[in-house]
Amino acid sequence: MAYAEQAAQYYEDGYFIADDAFDPGMLAPLAAAARRAVAKVQSGEVVAKTEGISTGGPGDNTRDILGLIAPEFGEPLFAEYLGCQAIERYMHALLGPDLRLGWVAIFAIPGPEAYDTGWHRDFSHEERDGSKTVEMEILGRHRKGVVKWHMALVDDACLWLVPGSQKRYRTAEEREALINEHFVELSDAVQVVLKKGQTVFWNGNTIHRGRASEGMSERLAMMGALAQHRDSDSPQQVAERFVWRMADNICDGLPEKTRLYYDRWRSLQQD
Template identity: 35%
Template structure:
């Protein structure tokens, strides 16, 4: 008998959900992605993930990109991203996995993962908000409190970039896993990590995952990728997620011109983010080292 979605998520740290991009939304999202990717590659959008930088701050030193940041930004003029992020299909799954009410849903990050044009690029094995040198006790403490947010990747095209270790969101690394995740270098073969699997998403599939699961990624030039990469929080977590979210630079979300185009539900979600921001201050630092 298959486990319910929440139980499966709690057990393995991820779940794959199909059908969160409706047929009548797919073309609109694909075209919007094509436009923002073209702007980014042409140097007309400064908020990008640059080859050579695995984590924030990404800088602007390399011409090749593996991601587009802040796709809900009003300067991009692509309202379909906000509509999809706050859609009932997405928020219902988020509420189930977070076990919270709609009034607790916190707007967070929405970015786009793309293929580099000329460079192979990979991320090292990591947990998004736990340092690579964390002790076993520090890992345990961080993992126990990391239940107030969910991250997801929605593939518009086939995506085989993500590798993870099921169940590692609940336990510290073994000595063998630690040896392969303490350096700054990405792995030559991700499947050498004990317990690791490769996730292959078909177009329209979404993987929701605990972002402190042990994971890495590998990107190949020439393989078209447009994967919607987002997070959503449960405001009952207070400042738990502040560093991991605010390190991406979300000052633009305070602007009236972003707020004025949102519906009532989206404004409520935004207000919870701004409350966390106000209570946490600006000096949140960065979760991981490049």
């Protein structure tokens, strides 16, 4: 499928699946680096907290490993992956020529554990039970210009979403699932089934759910995001989960493209 068609599908359905969203030769090294990063966090060799990345501390069994571009991880491949040409081509088709840092993280569920987020939109602090006017206003504004993705490092069928729901008010059935009973089947939902190496680019404003798939033995996925950049974008308060990125040592080791994404992000953060 051509990039323009995939971009059209993204804006219509809220997602598309790509087979080639990493530079040649990156897949096996990324999986190996991800396993090392998970082991470092579990052992406490690296302590990755939203407020800062450090070394030598208590181990942690978090499922969401952040801070991968920090030098403490000693894994430069993550920053290369975020800035690689294959990702850049998709982002240019979706967001235009100028990009800035979103994030890169790992999703790790080590065994056949129960995992279920329940139905939600990624609304963070926005109103979750608004009127049609309120919800449509949020959908038009919230995380505009940000595209996120999951790349399966092992086969991954955890994500479910309702195609097109990023563009419209929720139905009565969806409201029940979003507000009251999060763990039900939704009639219009689809399961996103990824083979190892496939990437789903998707909009977190869709109604979606992450759920351990049947017979799953492990989940290991990269999560990434980039944002559209304009020099005229307004400065922001540093988001709580990105405070670690204000450390002086983050930018030095970054490859050229990721450094550009980082510098643009950094220039908009109020100290």
